[in-house]
Amino acid sequence: MLCKVLKISRSSYYKYKNRTQPEKEKQDEVLCALILEYHAMYDGILGYRRMTMFINRLNQTSYSEGYIHRLMNYLGITARIRRKKVNRKRVKPDYVKENILARDFSSDMPNQKWLTDVTEFKIPNDTRKLYLSPILDLFDNSIIENELP
Structure with a gap:
């Protein structure tokens, strides 16, 4: 009766029942x-x-x-x-310059408006850091090249 319900043959049932693991x-x-x-x-x-x-x-x-x-x-x-715990401290900048540009990023003459930003690079296997601060002229979006003596 059980074999008919499961739709398997009797020999399969007995083979499974008597098999060694x-x-x-x-x-x-x-x-x-x-x-x-x-x-x-x-x-x-x-x-x-x-x-x-x-x-x-x-x-x-x-x-x-x-x-x-x-x-x-x-x-x-x-x-x-x-979830990884993020441990960040809010740091207030010590010195903030007033906003002179007021989001007016257009310029009529060269060397009228310059922008800069500082990027910090860590040197592998060293405690020192490198800082990159290019100066951008807003007249033609070119980087101002300074030649060091």
Whole structure:
């Protein structure tokens, strides 16, 4: 009766009922239990990379990330993404110059209106910084070239 409802043959049912479980399936079940345990223990923040690291380190094993990722997908487990905390302090400028241009960026003659901005570059493997401050002429939007002596 059950085989008719499921639309399978009786021989398939008995073959499945009497089959021995392969070692790979047993290993998958043990790992799935570990994944569920660590997922609950670490409040769902572990992705597959850190889950692999924790499983391998705490159990002295060497499973690959792809294998753990596959099992986590099978279980429907994903990492809960934590929002990164941004720690910025508002800095008030010490000195603010008055707004002379008042958003009038047109110029009739060269060298009448200039703009500048400062860009800070950090030098890799060094504590020093470089500063770049080009001067822009609003007449033709060209950079003013200064020749140093």
